[in-house]
Amino acid sequence: SQKIEQNSEALNIQEGKTATLTCNYTNYSPAYLQWYRQDPGRGPVFLLLIRENEKEKRKERLKVTFDTTLKQSLFHITASQPADSATYLCALGLNSGYSTLTFGKGTMLLVSP
Amino acid sequence: EADIYQTPRYLVIGTGKKITLECSQTMGHDKMYWYQQDPGMELHLIHYSYGVNSTEKGDLSSESTVSRIRTEHFPLTLESARPSHTSQYLCASSDLSDYGYTFGSGTRLTVV
Numbered sequence: 001s002q003k004i005e006q007n008s009e010a011l012n013i014q015e016g017k018t019a020t021l022t023c024n025y026t027n028y029s030p031a032y033l034q035w036y037r038q039d040p041g042r043g044p045v046f047l048l049l050i051r052e053n054e055k056e057k058r059k060e061r062l063k064v065t066f067d068t069t070l071k072q073s074l075f076h077i078t079a080s081q082p083a084d085s086a087t088y089l090c091a092l093g094l095n096s097g098y099s100t101l102t103f104g105k106g107t108m109l110l111v112s113p
Numbered sequence: 114e115a116d117i118y119q120t121p122r123y124l125v126i127g128t129g130k131k132i133t134l135e136c137s138q139t140m141g142h143d144k145m146y147w148y149q150q151d152p153g154m155e156l157h158l159i160h161y162s163y164g165v166n167s168t169e170k171g172d173l174s175s176e177s178t179v180s181r182i183r184t185e186h187f188p189l190t191l192e193s194a195r196p197s198h199t200s201q202y203l204c205a206s207s208d209l210s211d212y213g214y215t216f217g218s219g220t221r222l223t224v225v
Contacts, residue, residue, distance in 0.1 A: 004155070036213070041219070041221070042219065043204075044156075044203075044214075045216070046212075046214060046215065047213075049212065089155075089156075100146065100158055100161055100171070101214065102158075103155045103156040105155045106155070
């Protein structure tokens with residue numbers, strides 16, 4: 001069955017460092033992958049989308065890579081700030097406007113001052 | 114301002130009651146979704162819709178129903194609430210391309 005794996009343990013880093021979060025998947029051939037941020041008690045907020053034919057995408061301090069051979073995406077936050085502390089979810093979608101996203105459990109990021 | 118709204122924000126209700134969770138969006142999105150999320154767990158798709166008069170079941174659709182009579186409105190109904198329905202319910206919308214979803218703030222449901 002399809003499976004999305006994100007680190008279940010929280011990632012603790014110091015302010016100013018680069019945070020790297022991992023999303024691995026099995027039994028899946030996604031056409032694109034998305035990353036979301038979720039704060040406690042709130043709905044997820046869309047951050048970035050990367051397609052299967054793209055290796056890397058950047059947006060301000062965020063960078064996402066997508067390796068379809070390794071079946072893995074890495075999500076980087078450079079110059080991290082305490083305000084970046086949240087849970088980050090990856091989600092996979094198929095190549096159809098009528099598909100739905102499948103979400104991972106997310107990884108909690110804690111950035112300390 | 115374009116947004117997606119869920120009401121109520123919190124709901125405590127007795128077992129056996131019928132409840133409707135409301136979701137409205139002002140972005141004109143064709144696709145809308147309902148997800149269920151327990152603490153620390155992934156989002157599970159309950160129902161989704163491609164547009165008016167279109168509804169589809171997700172992985173976790175039993176015991177609930179949805180309707181899509183207007184583009185902007187996608188309510189979720191539990192005919193008979195049970196303690197196992199205690200969870201956070203998230204509504205989302207997107208257009209027909211593969212852009213990101215816009216989520217509401219969620220309804221935290223507790224069935225006692």
